[in-house]
Amino acid sequence: MPHVVTQACCGDASCVYACPVNCIHPTPDEPDFLTSEMLYIDPSTCVDCGACVSACPVGAIVPGHRLADEQLRYLDVNAAHYAEPEPDAVRFPVDPGWRLPLAPIQKPKPLQVPGGGDVEVAVVGSGPSAMYAADELLRYPNVRIRMYERLDRPFGLARFGVAPDHLSTRKVMRLFDDVARNPNLEILLNTEIGRDISLADLRARSHAVIWAGGAETDRRLQIPGADVAGVCSATEFVGWYNGHPDFADRTFDLSTPRVVIVGNGNVALDVARILTADPESLASTSISREALTALRASKVEEVMVVGRRDAGAAAFTLPELIGLIDGGASVTVDAGDLAQLGTASDTVTATKLDLLTEAAGAPHRDGPVIRFAFLRSPHEIVSGANGSVAGIRFIRNEMSPAGAVVPTDRFDDVDTGLVLTSIGYRGLALPGLPFDEARGVIPNDAGRVVGDDGPMPGMYVTGWIKRGPSGFIGTNKTDSADTIASFRADLEAGLLRAPTQPVRP
Ligand SMILES: Cc1cc2nc3c(=O)[nH]c(=O)nc-3n(C[C@H](O)[C@H](O)[C@H](O)COP(=O)(O)OP(=O)(O)OC[C@H]3O[C@@H](n4cnc5c(N)ncnc54)[C@H](O)[C@@H]3O)c2cc1C
Ligand SMILES: NC(=O)c1ccc[n+]([C@@H]2O[C@H](COP(=O)([O-])OP(=O)(O)OC[C@H]3O[C@@H](n4cnc5c(N)ncnc54)[C@H](OP(=O)(O)O)[C@@H]3O)[C@@H](O)[C@H]2O)c1
Ligand code: SF4
Ligand code: SF4
Structure with a gap:
């Protein structure tokens, strides 16, 4: 097999x-x-x-x-x-005893810098993109890296984003630990660039700066009432259950029978799964003690996950849906949507629809249920007498033949005491760096930061702040390799200036 x-x-x-x-x-x-x-x-x-x-x-x-x-x-x-192989796909018969001969591993030669010596690189952030960039750079024996992380622990969303019950995925931090052990890499925690050290200072002390600061905030709902108490972002909720220092002291009202999650990407699935899991199954994970205590006292009976498009266009991925349903969560689909799930020609979407139909018809275990609803856009938050959220009004959508969302004149009102918005992340503008407001990223050409006057020599970018908040942890590996290739080409072309200030102040 x-x-x-x-x-x-x-x-x-x-x-x-x-x-x-x-x-x-x-x-x-x-x-x-x-x-x-x-x-x-x-x-x-x-x-x-x-x-x-x-x-x-x-x-x-x-x-x-x-x-x-x-x-x-x-x-x-x-x-x-x-x-169903593609008609012209070529299949080679394979001899099971066959192996590729192992290629001799050649250690890359030192990078050439005018005057010789070490290449000094500053990396901002210590998330996956920073660690993959460092791993790629540390292949060269004369590269020395100073990595700056504003938090008290490294590895970004690999630590503070990945769900605590995703034990295998969190093992990626062991790989990052191995990279961090390299003596040519120094990680300075609790050090925020722009607050504790200026970007100009960093640039003066290195041949190159690689900004890998991620997408630190989230997209906000732009509807009436979005700022009332009880409307929170998945960023806050995830940060809270993962013990992120910025969110550790947040509280969430889990006495409400229904939580509504707006958006249906993988983050929404993580949040729904944690809210409905048996808290004892989380007790031995890295979940924060505050979150575990709150989940043990939770009165939540239903988590409604609402997407603006139809089920076939849902943003969650198939492996995550399989993990949710076959992992034992009680999943159902809003009755009206179930009748319209339809079919799909591609295998991935068809399997998602089959899974949802199967789950909706299966007997549920005792405990809270995850209810998927589709074709609804948030329209207005309804406040209660105490001023906090009491409900959310959705506008019903249809899909056009071209796949666009078309609002109708029909509404759905849903009672809830907690709305979590999970509608994507967003990068933050930084003093001294250009910023694309529309996309929330630093404009770049293959990782070279591009300002109004063209590429900024010695300034690079990688990860979510380079390409936007999408993709898996490993997607940042190829992304960082692309940035490091640009850095190497610039270094070899003599475009990078030697540090003008002592590297260590
Ligand atoms: C909730 C959530 C769950 C996820 N789960 C998975 C999963 O299970 N599997 C998977 O494959 N992918 C998952 N992902 C995607 C994955 O986490 C991202 O692809 C990846 O973390 C992006 O890496 P990054 O380095 O660009 O950003 P980040 O991981 O955000 O790292 C950026 C780092 O930079 C630091 N920083 C920012 N500004 C500064 C500054 N000025 N000075 C110093 N430091 C700074 C931040 O503190 C942070 O540590 C998840 C994403 C989220 C949001
Ligand atoms: N286990 C994992 O592998 C894992 C776990 C977590 C995250 N990740 C990855 O991390 C990335 C970020 O995940 P994410 O869930 O934050 O983002 P995402 O996949 O982009 O999902 C965002 C969701 O918000 C919806 N949305 C956006 N704007 C909206 C609005 N104004 N009103 C209503 N809905 C709106 C989107 O709908 P539309 O689709 O209609 O735009 C989509 O359903 C993804 O690439 C994800 O795969 C991976
Ligand atoms: S390395 Fe390739 S051939 Fe070997 S088990 Fe994995 S998929 Fe199969
Ligand atoms: S892509 Fe990476 S994480 Fe995924 S199966 Fe292959 S080695 Fe494992």
Whole structure:
């Protein structure tokens, strides 16, 4: 039975390069790599050698015969992906004894700088994009990195975003720990660039600065009442249950029977899962003690997850939906929507719709239920007598044949004491750097920061603040490699200035 990729996959493609028979797709150089919801292993060519298992930092690849019951569906999804080969696809017969000869590992030569010596790089942030950038740079023996992190602990959303019950995915921090042990990397915690050290100072003390500060805030709902008490963002809620210092002292009203989550991306699924999980199943995880206490006392009976488009266009990915439903959550679909779930021609969407239909018809365990609702846009927050949220009014939508959301003149009113908006993240503008207000990113060309007068020499960007708040942890690996390639090319072309101030003040 072939190996398969399961939910924990964070998309770093290490397995792709480890596989001796190139049977894991899409690969980073295939066009659908950045948009694919998961990776697939071709069962007809996999020779069960296990090289991908060893290469995977999060234990996401499992031999078919070792899959747990709740993982079996990944086997079907994987097989379905390869069921209908493209007509002109070339399949090579593979000898199971065949292995690629191991290439001799060549240590990269030092980077050339005018006058010789070390290359000094400052990295702002210590999230996945910063750690992948550092890993790429540290291949060169004469690169020295100072990494600045405003929080008291490193690794950004890998620590403060990834859900506490995603134990395998959180193992990616072990990989980052390995990178952090390199003596040429120094991480300065509790140090915010722009507050404790100016960007100008940093630039004067390095050949290059790589900004990897992520998308630190969230998109806000622009509807009447959005600022009343009891309307909070998923960013705050996630930060709270993960012990993020900015959000640790938040409180949320879990005495309400219904929580409404606006948006249906993977963050919405994380939040819904944590709100409805048996708190005892979370007790041994890294969840904050405050959140665990609050969840133990929770009176929430239903978490409604509301999307503005139809079910086929939902933003959550298939592995996360499988993990939610087969992981034991009680999931249902709003009655009116269930009748209209429809069908889809692509396997991923069709499987999502099948799963939702199956879950809605299955018996539910005792405890809170997750109810999916579709084709509704938030229209207005309704306040109660005490001034905090009492309900939310949605406007009903239809989908146009071209796939656009079309509002109707029908409304739905939903009672709730807590609305969590999970409508995406957003980067923050920074003094001294250009900013694209519309996209919430730093304008760049392959990682080179571009201002009004063209590229800013020695200033680079990577991760969510470079490309926007989408993609998995591992997506930042290819993204950072792209930025470091630009940095190297500029260094070799003599475009980078040596530090004008002592590197260590
Ligand atoms: C709630 C949530 C859950 C997620 N779960 C998963 C998952 O299960 N699997 C998965 O593959 N992907 C997941 N992702 C996506 C993944 O976390 C991101 O792709 C990734 O973290 C982006 O990396 P980044 O380095 O660009 O940003 P971040 O991870 O946000 O890192 C940015 C870092 O920069 C620091 N910083 C910012 N400004 C400054 C400054 N001025 N000075 C110093 N430091 C600064 C921040 O404190 C932070 O540590 C999740 C995302 C979210 C929001
Ligand atoms: N386990 C994991 O792998 C994991 C976990 C968490 C996050 N992540 C990744 O992190 C990234 C961010 O996730 P996310 O959930 O924050 O973002 P997301 O996937 O972009 O989802 C945002 C949701 O908000 C909706 N939305 C946006 N603006 C809205 C508005 N004005 N009114 C109503 N709805 C609105 C979107 O609807 P439309 O689709 O209609 O725009 C979508 O449903 C994603 O790439 C995600 O895959 C991964
Ligand atoms: S088990 Fe071996 S052949 Fe199969 S996908 Fe993994 S690396 Fe490739
Ligand atoms: S996390 Fe990386 S190595 Fe593991 S399955 Fe996903 S892409 Fe492959």
